Amino acid sequence: MRPPALRLRGAGLAFGDRRLWSGLDLDVAPGEFVAVLGANGAGKTSLLKVVLGQRPLSAGTIEVAGRPVRRGGRDIGYVPQQRGLEPTTPLRARDFVRLGLDGHRWGPLLPSRRADAAVDRVLAAVGATSYADAPVGRLSGGEQQRLRVGQALADDPALLLCDEPLTSLDLANQQAVVRLIDRHRRERDAAVLLVTHDINPVLSRVDRILYIAHGRFTLGTPDEVLTTETLTALYGAPVYVVRAGDQLIVVGAPDADEAHHHHDEDDA
């Protein structure tokens, strides 16, 4: 039996007096897809930083793939938010993906047939073979984001961390990126922890949702968490979950951020 890809026990995070969340027990099994929802400043991005070993917990313990976290651990692949790359960026799509294999290593860049073969496999997996040799800065936002997923998958991580990977993508590209992530976790039995402000693009794929608000959290399946009763209890104020076709809309959350389609690095 493999250890959980991510295990948090009694985990808490505070900045000085401000408690973001505490008493968090979370096991993410290999192959499981967990979405993290919540207001701006609720501590979603901080949770990712804790998992990446860039910020210590104020309480509790955390393990990735059965080992205590450390900075730059090989078990984690990271997919950031889409940002446009400079058109003159001196990298082709394949070089961009290769960063996920050996971009962190010291020394100059040397040709490697093994790395090339691995990169070719990843490019095929994310459907980027046709533009493998195109300058990465000239590709569309959707194409760049596929490559970011490819970069994160290149080292075959046990846990995929995604920080708002769908923001500023159009619907078709959102779905394409979600499909890639979903397929990878099924084929490679990798766990996914995906932070998002909009649950709809991933709703049909996620196993569980961690919803953080006001220093509290709720953990459960989408049907358990995304209900008027659960969210009203979580926020301590009337919050309504409205179903419109196959879309869910959360109405009335005091600090909800559905209107914010960007987030920045300081997002606590």
Place this chain on the structure above:
Amino acid sequence: MNWSDVGTALFGGVSQYGAILELVQNSVYAGAVLGLVGGLIGVFVMQRDMAFAVHGISELSFAGAAVALLTGVDVVTGSIVGSLIAAALIGLLGARARDRNSIIGVLMPFGLGVGILCLSLYNGRSSTRFSLLTGQIVSVQSAQLGWLVVIGLFVLLALLFIWRPLRFDSLDPQSAAARGVPTTAVSLAFMLLLGLIVAVAVHIIGALLVMALLVTPAAAAMRVASGPLSVPVLAALFGFVSAVGGVLLAVAGTLPVSPYITTISFLIYLVCRVIGARRDRTTRAL
């Protein structure tokens, strides 16, 4: 000035070219190293949007050299100290682009002012004064030239060592940090290397013209290439051709080296822009 003066200025030394070249041999080596390293580091200067930082560092490097000149300390040492202080300040205080630009904007006039003050108090050879701003490699003493070459080679090796993490950090600091790149240390190391090579460049082409070798060659290369090897190789080649070509042409006449270097590197850039624009048009038409 009539045509024969122009002729003398440009070609007065042609008859003794060989002999002069032997005298300035070390300048050619220093120019070669600076051209190569300047082109390579320029790729990162462009990617990290630090052209303005290069200019800021060079003005403080000039100030350091001017203080050294006035107080009788070694000028190369002075320029390096000034450079490193500026690079460290910009690196430590200016992690964000906006902070960085304001810090550089504050430091630069201060550095230039200090430098000009020291130069006006200085009573020595006036040509040395001016050369710190506009450069005159042939007036640098041989022992110092040796040092410039050594520093340039050191920067080259260190740059190759941090190449891949620096490249990752320049492109996407968040993903680089997630993969375990020590982003703060890599950024600071880059700033210090940049400081060192700027100090070298100040002596060769002058504080005001440093960008001709630290920005222009890389900017030109990025217009015509996009591969991870082709861009740095081309940038280094362009820098090398500009620097060495400039020294070799200047030796033939009585003009300073700098205008030759800046002109060559500018022409290369122009050609690359035209080629790049033409290629864009054809790719778009396809």
